[in-house]
Amino acid sequence: MTNLLTVHLDTNYLGEEMSYTYEREINYYETDKMGIVHHSNYIRFLEEARCRWLRELGISMEILEEKGYTIPTLEVNCRYKTHVTSGDVILIKPIVTEYNGVRMKVSYDVIEKNTGNVVIKAWTKHCFTNTSLKPINMKKNNIEIHNIFDKLLNEALPV
Amino acid sequence: MTNLLTVHLDTNYLGEEMSYTYEREINYYETDKMGIVHHSNYIRFLEEARCRWLRELGISMEILEEKGYTIPTLEVNCRYKTHVTSGDVILIKPIVTEYNGVRMKVSYDVIEKNTGNVVIKAWTKHCFTNTSLKPINMKKNNIEIHNIFDKLLNEALPV
Amino acid sequence: MTNLLTVHLDTNYLGEEMSYTYEREINYYETDKMGIVHHSNYIRFLEEARCRWLRELGISMEILEEKGYTIPTLEVNCRYKTHVTSGDVILIKPIVTEYNGVRMKVSYDVIEKNTGNVVIKAWTKHCFTNTSLKPINMKKNNIEIHNIFDKLLNEALPV
Amino acid sequence: MTNLLTVHLDTNYLGEEMSYTYEREINYYETDKMGIVHHSNYIRFLEEARCRWLRELGISMEILEEKGYTIPTLEVNCRYKTHVTSGDVILIKPIVTEYNGVRMKVSYDVIEKNTGNVVIKAWTKHCFTNTSLKPINMKKNNIEIHNIFDKLLNEALPV
Numbered sequence: 001m002t003n004l005l006t007v008h009l010d011t012n013y014l015g016e017e018m019s020y021t022y023e024r025e026i027n028y029y030e031t032d033k034m035g036i037v038h039h040s041n042y043i044r045f046l047e048e049a050r051c052r053w054l055r056e057l058g059i060s061m062e063i064l065e066e067k068g069y070t071i072p073t074l075e076v077n078c079r080y081k082t083h084v085t086s087g088d089v090i091l092i093k094p095i096v097t098e099y100n101g102v103r104m105k106v107s108y109d110v111i112e113k114n115t116g117n118v119v120i121k122a123w124t125k126h127c128f129t130n131t132s133l134k135p136i137n138m139k140k141n142n143i144e145i146h147n148i149f150d151k152l153l154n155e156a157l158p159v
Numbered sequence: 160m161t162n163l164l165t166v167h168l169d170t171n172y173l174g175e176e177m178s179y180t181y182e183r184e185i186n187y188y189e190t191d192k193m194g195i196v197h198h199s200n201y202i203r204f205l206e207e208a209r210c211r212w213l214r215e216l217g218i219s220m221e222i223l224e225e226k227g228y229t230i231p232t233l234e235v236n237c238r239y240k241t242h243v244t245s246g247d248v249i250l251i252k253p254i255v256t257e258y259n260g261v262r263m264k265v266s267y268d269v270i271e272k273n274t275g276n277v278v279i280k281a282w283t284k285h286c287f288t289n290t291s292l293k294p295i296n297m298k299k300n301n302i303e304i305h306n307i308f309d310k311l312l313n314e315a316l317p318v
Numbered sequence: 319m320t321n322l323l324t325v326h327l328d329t330n331y332l333g334e335e336m337s338y339t340y341e342r343e344i345n346y347y348e349t350d351k352m353g354i355v356h357h358s359n360y361i362r363f364l365e366e367a368r369c370r371w372l373r374e375l376g377i378s379m380e381i382l383e384e385k386g387y388t389i390p391t392l393e394v395n396c397r398y399k400t401h402v403t404s405g406d407v408i409l410i411k412p413i414v415t416e417y418n419g420v421r422m423k424v425s426y427d428v429i430e431k432n433t434g435n436v437v438i439k440a441w442t443k444h445c446f447t448n449t450s451l452k453p454i455n456m457k458k459n460n461i462e463i464h465n466i467f468d469k470l471l472n473e474a475l476p477v
Numbered sequence: 478m479t480n481l482l483t484v485h486l487d488t489n490y491l492g493e494e495m496s497y498t499y500e501r502e503i504n505y506y507e508t509d510k511m512g513i514v515h516h517s518n519y520i521r522f523l524e525e526a527r528c529r530w531l532r533e534l535g536i537s538m539e540i541l542e543e544k545g546y547t548i549p550t551l552e553v554n555c556r557y558k559t560h561v562t563s564g565d566v567i568l569i570k571p572i573v574t575e576y577n578g579v580r581m582k583v584s585y586d587v588i589e590k591n592t593g594n595v596v597i598k599a600w601t602k603h604c605f606t607n608t609s610l611k612p613i614n615m616k617k618n619n620i621e622i623h624n625i626f627d628k629l630l631n632e633a634l635p636v
Binding site for chain 2: 362388395396401
């Protein structure tokens with residue numbers, strides 16, 4: 001995870017174009033009897049951030065599905081650092097940290113807006129499939145979409 | 160709702176064949192920061208009971224979908240009576256209280272297993288659709304499925 | 319429900335102060351295999367709208383809990399009219415349609431932003447409790463909070 | 478993850494006492510518009526398995542909470558292998574693969590009952606806290622609970 005952190009910090013030098021931050025308020029129904037957000041919900045928040053980010057990039061899940069693509073999740077990893085609860089606001093910054101046309105890794109900084117505390121450290125791995133959920137190589141199937149992800153990866157790389 | 164209650168009590172005289180009870184333990188992630196089950200989850204528990212009941216009757220949602228039918232929910236009504244929390248076990252008894260081939264109303268007794276306390280009183284209304292989500296008349300489309308629901312209604316009626 | 323609709327239409331004449339609209343995008347994880355929002359999720363969207371509305375009014379759930387109050391849900395009723403799916407945006411307008419210090423009914427118009435289609439018609443009933451979940455009379459317990467709800471009810475009444 | 482698999486296979490020689498399998502049917506509301514279980518739900522299924530397993534061992538979450546302990550989740554990792562959908566039944570086998578009184582790692586085999594297909598490979602890491610959510614050393618705080626987890630770890634080790 002050290003590398004990911006480095007990547008993230010370095011990207012601060014790269015200017016506005018790659019930076020996407022998703023602001024999200026915690027709902028009451030997302031807490032559990034411990035009084036804090038149930039840990040499973042963060043996996044959903046990551047998806048929210050990822051989907052809205054893709055839409056900002058012009059390739060929303062809905063557009064991708066129209067073109068016959070889906071982006072299933074192959075793996076998730078989430079380390080819980082501090083707790084938030086209903087009414088709190090979190091900021092999620094997704095960046096592409098691995099991409100080769102076939103697989104993609106997205107890493108996320110998640111902080112509490114008011115305090116700046118790190119809430120979780122997380123990453124998700126994905127592949128690309130057609131409508132029959134068969135894996136495809138995006139570079140061979142759709143060079144425009146490929147170029148978007150490739151650019152995101154390059155922007156995320158340390159200079 | 161008085162009628163529904165009467166229906167339920169009367170059906171105790173009608174023998175085993177119509178009686179279905181779904182036993183369900185409450186999960187930790189279904190509680191909220193009040194320390195009790197979040198009220199939205201009961202709508203899901205009702206669906207669980209309904210789906211497993213239909214499967215017992217030989218018409219699981221999966222079989223219905225294979226035949227091209229779905230049973231969308233048109234309306235839900237849920238009155239919350241007492242609270243349960245993680246580790247508690249509830250018993251859900253669904254009965255058909257209205258059915259005419261086009262619309263169906265299912266009513267539910269939900270009690271806590273250990274105490275017998277009424278947890279919620281609820282009903283849901285449904286129609287039947289084909290794969291394009293167009294409403295259909297089950298009596299005209301599939302007399303076998305129609306007969307099952309019709310029998311359930313008759314069994315639920317007070318003698 | 320005709321009365322509720324009338325109330326809502328009439329309130330358009332009453333000026334901006336009571337009008338609150340919550341804009342909410344549907345998430346991917348809120349859909350089910352029918353391809354549309356699972357019906358249980360609307361109960362959660364209503365809570366989101368209600369909580370953010372209360373916060374706008376200066377009495378967020380968090381502030382209420384600090385003062386020792388909660389607002390449990392006693393009953394929900396939801397009629398499903400048209401479907402929405404991930405990426406769609408809904409607008410939720412809550413109004414107080416009954417209030418007497420002890421009980422409160424909140425009604426909701428929920429429309430799809432792009433089409434103006436009615437998505438659901440819903441209402442929820444609530445009481446007020448102290449930290450031991452014992453019902454209280456808000457008029458006797460906290461006249462300031464009482465006055466807010468009372469004003470909301472009066473604003474919602476047809477002229 | 479190779480080691481974990483080895484651990485799991487070896488434990489088959491150790492007799493019945495440590496083997497716990499949680500059987501779980503997938504609900505309709507747990508699917509998404511891809512027609513399969515939404516990936517976030519598996520985190521919840523793991524918790525279900527973990528909680529019921531602890532109860533079998535005499536230390537349910539409710540008993541632990543009464544004694545003033547909670548077991549927060551520090552990290553989750555989940556690799557998605559094959560898809561299941563509503564009506565499918567999965568079997569979850571949790572085993573303790575790391576434990577030292579302060580931290581615990583639980584690993585899970587999750588297979589589809591009918592096919593034997595591996596659905597996910599997952600692990601979760603936990604600590605132990607008191608009611609103020611301060612980390613504690615279970616060995617120093619409660620030797621009986623410590624011994625249960627210690628025994629589970631030893632049973633899971635390859636002979």
